[in-house]
Amino acid sequence: MRSGYVAVIGKANAGKSTLINVLVGEKVAIVSPKPQTTRDRILGVLTREDRQIVFADTPGLYRARNALTDLMMRTTDDTAKDVDAILFVHDGHAGLSDEDIALMKKYCALKLPILIAYTKIDIMPKENIPPDIIRLSEEGVDADVYPVSARKGQNIRRLEDAICALLPEGEKVFKEDIVSDRSEKFMISELMREKILLKYDKEIPHGVAIVVNTFKQKENGVYDINLDIVCEKQNHKAILIGKQGKALKEVAAFARQDMEKFLGAKVFLTVYVKVKEDWRDREGLMREFGYEA
Numbered sequence: 001m002r003s004g005y006v007a008v009i010g011k012a013n014a015g016k017s018t019l020i021n022v023l024v025g026e027k028v029a030i031v032s033p034k035p036q037t038t039r040d041r042i043l044g045v046l047t048r049e050d051r052q053i054v055f056a057d058t059p060g061l062y063r064a065r066n067a068l069t070d071l072m073m074r075t076t077d078d079t080a081k082d083v084d085a086i087l088f089v090h091d092g093h094a095g096l097s098d099e100d101i102a103l104m105k106k107y108c109a110l111k112l113p114i115l116i117a118y119t120k121i122d123i124m125p126k127e128n129i130p131p132d133i134i135r136l137s138e139e140g141v142d143a144d145v146y147p148v149s150a151r152k153g154q155n156i157r158r159l160e161d162a163i164c165a166l167l168p169e170g171e172k173v174f175k176e177d178i179v180s181d182r183s184e185k186f187m188i189s190e191l192m193r194e195k196i197l198l199k200y201d202k203e204i205p206h207g208v209a210i211v212v213n214t215f216k217q218k219e220n221g222v223y224d225i226n227l228d229i230v231c232e233k234q235n236h237k238a239i240l241i242g243k244q245g246k247a248l249k250e251v252a253a254f255a256r257q258d259m260e261k262f263l264g265a266k267v268f269l270t271v272y273v274k275v276k277e278d279w280r281d282r283e284g285l286m287r288e289f290g291y292e293a
């Protein structure tokens with residue numbers, strides 16, 4: 001039996017959360033085309049007869065701009081120090097820059113076993129892959145590179161086997177049926193945030209926090225969920241709600257569908273929008289919204 005922790009590192013939007021969801025086989029982290037989708041470290045657990053791989057999803061690499069992104073960067077760096085191996089995720093279809101190479105070298109220098117997942121190969125010309133791999137080796141990036149597509153499921157099991165081979169012999173840490181360290185309540189708030197990320201322009205979702213006030217299953221099996229969408233500005237609140245509440249109704253209906261899928265039961269969802277100015281710069285409010293330093 002091999003088991004261990006793997007930090008999943010890479011730039012914002014590289015495809016880290018999507019890749020973890022595919023490796024684990026269930027949705028443990030939300031995904032959107034916008035950066036700053038993942039704010040927290042989330043563990044995704046893959047268990048098979050001969051292996052348990054615990055993936056630590058990270059918020060990605062940012063230049064810190066406010067207390068929230070600053071915390072997100074620290075979360076990424078702390079995670080990388082505390083693991084058995086690193087999976088560096090590179091968005092192959094976005095091209096290979098000097099900055100990408102410098103980042104890969106930074107993580108290679110930690111002297112932990114490291115692999116590079118070169119992802120999104122489903123949306124790029126195949127002939128661009130070999131030159132990039134050659135360039136990486138010429139530039140001295142000392143890690144095996146696995147071209148994969150999380151969306152199309154290409155090469156995923158080969159990547160999994162390669163990761164497994166990097167891990168030490170050891171026993172399971174989590175029970176077989178656990179796929180994430182996060183609670184259902186956390187996932188509910190994340191699903192709400194995902195739909196907001198998908199529906200509104202980026203200024204809005206980046207300033208939004210979700211507070212779940214009620215989360216309970218009634219005797220008839222229906223979940224009663226009440227949550228607040230906290231935003232930073234009065235005009236953001238107006239945009240979130242929309243004309244006659246149309247936008248909010250749509251985004252809540254969209255979130256409710258996913259919550260029902262995730263919980264396997266009917267959901268009765270009520271949503272309110274509240275304003276708390278500049279909560280992302282206020283440590284106390286960040287803590288209240290679940291972002292712990």
Ligand SMILES: Nc1nc2c(ncn2[C@@H]2O[C@H](COP(=O)(O)OP(=O)(O)O)[C@@H](O)[C@H]2O)c(=O)[nH]1
Pocket residue numbers: 010011012013014015016017018019030031032033034035036037038060119120121122123148149150151152
């Ligand atoms: N075509 C394609 N898109 C992908 C793939 N992996 C991720 N994406 C998309 O890339 C965007 C960012 O993905 P996400 O997992 O949130 O990136 P993260 O910020 O690194 O966690 C989302 O729109 C995903 O749907 C892939 O293998 N192929």
Ligand SMILES: [Mg+2]
Pocket residue numbers: 016017018029030037038057058059
């Ligand atoms: Mg992510």
